[in-house]
Amino acid sequence: MATVENKKHVSEKSKQQIADQGKVRAVAEAMVHLPAEVDPPILGSRTRIWKQDPSVTGLNLPRDVYIHGQVNEGPSDSQIVIRGLSPVTPDLNRDFLIDPASDEKAFDAVHTYTIVRQVLTMYQRVLDRKLQWRWNSSTNQEPISVHPQAGRTPNAFYSREEKVLKFFFFKPDSLPAGSPDVYTCRSLDVVAHETGHAILDALKPNWISSSAPAQTGGLHESFGDITSIFTILSQLDLVEYIIAETKADLHGRNILAVLAEQFGLAFGMPNGLRNADNDLKLSEVSNEVHDISQVFTGAIYDILADIFTANRNSRVRDDSVTLYETGQYMAGLVIRAIEKAPDNNAIYADVGKAMLALVKADGHPEYATFIEKHFTLREVLGSQAFAGHPDLSHLGIHPNRRGCCGTMQHPEYQT
Template sequence: MTDMIEDPVLPAAFVPTPTREFNAASANRSAARQLIRPALKLVRSTDDKSAAGPAIPIPIPPLPIAFGSRALIYKQDPSVTEIGLRRVLLRGLFGIGPSNNRIHLAGVPPVAPNSMNDFVQAPDTAAFDAVHTFSIVHLALTMCQRAVGAVIKWQWNSGANTDPIKVFPHAGVTMNAFYSRNEKALKFFFFNKPGAPTPAPVIFTCRSLDIVAHECGHAVLDSLKPGWLSGTGNPQTGALHESFGDLVAIFLALSQLDQAEALIVQTKGNLHNKNFLSDLAEQFGLALGRDNGLRNADNDKKLSQVTSEVHDLSQVFTGGIYDILADIFLLERNLGVTGEDEALTLVKCAQYVFRLVLRAIHAAPATNATFANVVNQMLVIAAADGKPVGYRNAIRNQFTAREVVVSPTPLTQDVSDDDVFEAVDHPFLTVKENGLQDRSGCCGTMRLREHQFDERYLQEELDELQGGIGGEDDPHQQFDHAEAAE
């Protein structure tokens, strides 16, 4: 049996431990509240509060039982010093592992909560990696569920199957991370930094919020759109899958006020200045000799400037959504003098844009979806939400500039409710006959053999076999046998 990891001794700054005096004072305050509560339940039935009269009991609803555990995580990549290590509060009831009904850890010793039911572990240890990976998956899933307003089942869940997803923080040695539908798992690997002198630093993909959130995004989207993961569909469908993983990472970062505030400070409110949000998986990218992570969400790529390779293609959609976020934030922050704090404004804008994207994806076709399908759904939903026309202008303008849709009206005019946005024809983005999507530049999820084809592909081979020549039923073969017998 795997040994359980006990809490190491951490500096007081990591875990606020209540003193004996604090506990005593807290108990006194709780007792005082109990004395006050009965008095609040009685209100006289007459207007004269001093007059005698029957007391009318007013029920006070019981306080909800709120479970929560604190955890220490990297709120970006370990290399992003602007954010670094922060504590987060995970809402829910968690068991040893940590674990809950939706997420189970595997391949690492389970971590026990401390006496305060917290999972705060020393950084860069196996216990920390377990807690960090669980926390990011939990936070990403929670964000997606809030966006659609419903519980999202894993792809294999049904009325009788409630199996959790298995998460492997230390799945093995390779430069990879992936989601596997067949294994019902998220797997994160580690590797030595290429070209570094011995002993080379070890890069753990599970320590990157971007990478963990990205792979969790694949799992969530596979549940909502199981027909999108096959390699036999439109390349843009595969690109939407890859892009959605990046968008989950971006919007998970922006769901946290401290990250939004750090981003505002770093960019002075201009999201097109170089920043840690648009650079994805920085530590992994630096290990490969790059200067901006594995991907850059703040790009200007058009469909005519990319190939049909799914990862390359995905950057067009990701960049378009990033620009829409920047445009909507610019619209809203202009009210900042009399409105809200800029960081809070950014968080709210990000929440809406992510909700918009996820609902549009949910409403898109079950198979062979295109960027234009999702864009048109975004426009319809934004109008139904009663958002300012500037929101829809941003959506139309950005994806028209990226050659995704054709606008029937000039971009200098407001979007009309009657506008229909046709997809731009890009012949090179169609599936080759009997071919698969080019996923050579994608993450491990899109390159897994199990996600490259589906049963329809196997059926095509069987149909071809039945119509082939040769075999015992072939009349030419029977004639040859007869000649041989003579």
């Protein structure tokens, strides 16, 4: 039998529950009558993209990804807007899940927007701040315009003057008549590479000029390539694929090191336009900017592989998590080192030395060993640093940009 004291306790508890329910009801009623000017919550959206170039066997199927933030019709947001194609409208859940087999143009719009957004978000996260495009200011927040199907030519480029990223399509001469066109916008590598140019131009606007030394131009081309690598490593499902594909050996052939597979294949290059897993030294390359860029890219790739191997302990930790975190750290390390490099005429040694200082400040002095090792092997740092490279810009002869992407060959940067 309940005592008087117990009955009193139950009664007080019931009163409190009723009071709490009343508070909840009041909040709910207030939310129903929110004033019209209150912004709705940011919901985020799912989009659908190619996992890699459509030609990559095993990954030539679309995959769904999630974008945290407000994505509007287009697709578009406050920093990126798709142009040149009919705007794509989200479904009732604000998702953009387009089937490429049913609407190629809409899919291209969504895919290209998503990769540009992923690149921008990745660098904003590792820097912990919002990045501005080169033309942005306190009074100008104009987004970059992205054209997935800008015309017919084997090219893609970023233009500061036009405030655009343009991706083109073409039919390779090597393919038989009736073969489908190759669309540069469908390559994760190509879209990430050109977006990298736009981001680097915002950080170091004088680096893109053709009057800069070959190594400065090489940093621009290399940053585009390693941006693709870091973008792949920022997606855990692709990281898991790489671990399974290579058995955790990043020096085995893999989608991470081979860049722009479909574009390269169109020109008879079965290993892509470039391969980041290379052993090139400064003394082994020419003054052509694309050629010399591979030295810096190869060093960064080797440093990433060494840090991953050093941190790997698959008995106690998932290899995919280790590689994912290594990619995040390397993305932040490289872009922070670039910010510390000179605003004019930067060379590889400037960025390498900044990386050494940063890893020590970050509490990772052991990483300095890898940085010194690979930049020394490639004749960038140390007593064997190559001083005889034919960088003739100081004589008024511009570095050769013949093999570069459309951005570095664009007329507006030829000074």
